[in-house]
Amino acid sequence: MAEPFLIGDRMTGGYGGADILHGCTVAVEKGEIAVIVGPNGAGKSTAMKAVFGMLNIHAGAVRLNGEDITRLSPQARVAKGMAFVPQTHNIFTSMTVEENLEMGAFLRRDDISGTIDEVYRLFPILKEKRRQAAGELSGGQRQQVAVGRALMTRPSVLMLDEPTAGVSPIVMDELFDRIIEVARTGISILMVEQNARQALEIADKGYVLVQGSNAYTDTGRALLDDPEVRRTFLGG
Amino acid sequence: MDFLNALVAFANFVLVPATAYGAQLALGALGVTLIYAVLRFSNFAHGDTMAFGTMVTILVTWALQAAGVSFGPLPTALLALPFGIAGTALMVLGTDRLVYRFYRQQRAKPVILVIVSMGVMFILNGIVRIIIGPGEQNFADGERFIVTAGEFRKMTGLSEGLAIRSTQGLTIVTAVIVVALLFWFLTYTRTGKSMRAFSDNEDLALLSGINPERVVAITWIIVAALATIAGVLYGLDKSFKPFTYFQLLLPIFASAIVGGIGSPLGAIAGGFLIAYSEVMVTYAWKKVLTYTLPDNLAPDGLVQLLSTDYKFAVSFVILVIVLLFRPTGLFRGKSI
Ligand SMILES: Nc1ncnc2c1ncn2[C@@H]1O[C@H](COP(=O)(O)OP(=O)(O)O)[C@@H](O)[C@H]1O
Numbered sequence: 001m002a003e004p005f006l007i008g009d010r011m012t013g014g015y016g017g018a019d020i021l022h023g024c025t026v027a028v029e030k031g032e033i034a035v036i037v038g039p040n041g042a043g044k045s046t047a048m049k050a051v052f053g054m055l056n057i058h059a060g061a062v063r064l065n066g067e068d069i070t071r072l073s074p075q076a077r078v079a080k081g082m083a084f085v086p087q088t089h090n091i092f093t094s095m096t097v098e099e100n101l102e103m104g105a106f107l108r109r110d111d112i113s114g115t116i117d118e119v120y121r122l123f124p125i126l127k128e129k130r131r132q133a134a135g136e137l138s139g140g141q142r143q144q145v146a147v148g149r150a151l152m153t154r155p156s157v158l159m160l161d162e163p164t165a166g167v168s169p170i171v172m173d174e175l176f177d178r179i180i181e182v183a184r185t186g187i188s189i190l191m192v193e194q195n196a197r198q199a200l201e202i203a204d205k206g207y208v209l210v211q212g213s214n215a216y217t218d219t220g221r222a223l224l225d226d227p228e229v230r231r232t233f234l235g236g
Numbered sequence: 237m238d239f240l241n242a243l244v245a246f247a248n249f250v251l252v253p254a255t256a257y258g259a260q261l262a263l264g265a266l267g268v269t270l271i272y273a274v275l276r277f278s279n280f281a282h283g284d285t286m287a288f289g290t291m292v293t294i295l296v297t298w299a300l301q302a303a304g305v306s307f308g309p310l311p312t313a314l315l316a317l318p319f320g321i322a323g324t325a326l327m328v329l330g331t332d333r334l335v336y337r338f339y340r341q342q343r344a345k346p347v348i349l350v351i352v353s354m355g356v357m358f359i360l361n362g363i364v365r366i367i368i369g370p371g372e373q374n375f376a377d378g379e380r381f382i383v384t385a386g387e388f389r390k391m392t393g394l395s396e397g398l399a400i401r402s403t404q405g406l407t408i409v410t411a412v413i414v415v416a417l418l419f420w421f422l423t424y425t426r427t428g429k430s431m432r433a434f435s436d437n438e439d440l441a442l443l444s445g446i447n448p449e450r451v452v453a454i455t456w457i458i459v460a461a462l463a464t465i466a467g468v469l470y471g472l473d474k475s476f477k478p479f480t481y482f483q484l485l486l487p488i489f490a491s492a493i494v495g496g497i498g499s500p501l502g503a504i505a506g507g508f509l510i511a512y513s514e515v516m517v518t519y520a521w522k523k524v525l526t527y528t529l530p531d532n533l534a535p536d537g538l539v540q541l542l543s544t545d546y547k548f549a550v551s552f553v554i555l556v557i558v559l560l561f562r563p564t565g566l567f568r569g570k571s572i
Pocket residue numbers: 015020038039040041042043044045046047
């Protein structure tokens with residue numbers, strides 16, 4: 001089988017102290033959705049940061065489209081077409097919605113108005129609120145700003161760390177629909193989710209992480225149907 | 237008539253001088269607040285940065301005067317100001333390269349940077365005194381007054397005069413232009429927005445491809461300009477003396493903190509608040525009260541709450557009150 005579009009391959013490392021990740025592998029194919037689930041503190045966010053070059057891994061590699069990018073800085077990865085929405089502090093709260101989008105496109109020197117329109121088509125509420133400070137918006141709207149900001153570089157891979165944290169179930173469904181829509185445009189999505197059941201429903205590929213290692217890896221459907229996974233991670 | 241006279245006396249001794257002083261403090265506080273918002277420390281060297289910029293401007297002014305250049309009714313120092321700004325920008329960029337960048341790369345805590353800036357303060361302090369001397373320098377030339385007290389009395393027929401010195405008018409006009417430019421820059425330009433983004437959320441700014449070293453360098457250049465302009469206006473309005481500029485640190489910090497450190501709007505509000513308080517508390521109100529009160533209530537004493545020797549106590553008291561009751565300042569500072 002061909003190599004996935006983006007892969008964090010057998011990554012080992014942490015924040016300088018004891019290792020958090022132990023040979024952990026996560027990957028996503030072109031235009032697909034891969035979901036990482038697992039208990040709190042399993043190292044899901046750490047795995048995302050490792051893939052994005054925000055911490056040192058001393059074993060393993062990260063490859064994008066076949067190219068080894070393990071040594072690249074996060075900014076260089078942005079230039080390569082990767083985008084990341086961190087779990088927290090993922091918007092510029094004191095700036096307007098539109099300014100958030102402009103800052104997302106900071107590396108671009110061409111006309112960005114088309115991309116801004118695309119983001120507004122995806123998230124119409126943001127167009128209404130485009131002159132408001134992003135910090136004044138509701139939780140769900142803030143997450144839309146965060147995803148919108150990341151889309152501004154027109155990335156080929158979008159990495160989302162718990163995009164539905166702290167939003168109502170209705171807003172969560174809405175966000176998942178939008179994420180599927182983004183994937184349909186050919187953008188690969190690597191996403192951490194605490195709403196494991198719903199997330200695996202839309203996932204092409206699922207990873208269950210436990211203590212920094214891969215516990216289960218399969219298609220989203222297969223993980224949902226696996227009685228062992230259901231019993232231990234999905235609450236029956 | 238008495239009421240008008242009281243108003244004119246108030247304008248002459250309180251309103252006009254305090255507005256000019258407030259504009260100078262506001263420009264100084266803007267520099268402190270920008271450094272805090274972007275580099276995340278309180279820059280104790282700011283007063284001496286103002287002194288340095290003023291010194292360079294004075295030296296160039298003298299050179300221009302010696303060469304016979306003049307600016308008509310305006311002070312020659314205005315022509316020298318761009319050189320002062322450029323010299324100060326080079327100085328602060330050099331300091332950043334030699335000193336602050338090292339601590340930034342160590343990700344040093346703000347308190348360490350504050351102490352580092354005190355070291356920079358002492359060195360600048362010495363450099364300025366070695367070059368221009370510790371004494372007082374007057375470098376204002378050109379027209380002295382926009383309106384003199386005598387002219388005003390003749391124009392209005394009132395017994396009180398209102399004098400507006402050119403340096404006061406100049407201070408206010410310059411401050412308005414500079415503040416408008418700064419806000420335009422921060423609100424509408426790509427670079428200004430990237431400064432605000434960096435100040436708001438440094439990590440996300442990095443993820444968006446904003447270059448931190450560029451943001452830092454631009455911030456220093458703007459701060460150099462603000463400090464030099466504030467210092468030159470203050471020096472023209474009063475006089476230049478290195479020690480006075482060091483002392484200005486207290487009212488400037490009070491302005492920035494009272495307004496909410498990190499908030500440019502707060503720095504401006506704070507500057508005027510401190511200036512008006514300081515001038516009003518140290519002004520002898522006897523004259524104004526004699527005009528406004530009935531004769532039998534007219535005060536015997538000067539009605540001066542505090543001697544001008546204690547003017548710094550005013551900043552200090554306001555600072556303590558704000559820190560006790562609203563530590564984030566009037567405008568809830570932190571990011572620009
Ligand atoms: N910045 C950090 N520095 C040191 N340790 C961290 C840091 N962030 C997280 N950790 C530790 O790494 C482990 C995994 O955390 P994290 O990746 O955030 O888990 P998850 O996202 O799966 O809940 C936890 O034990 C946490 O305490």
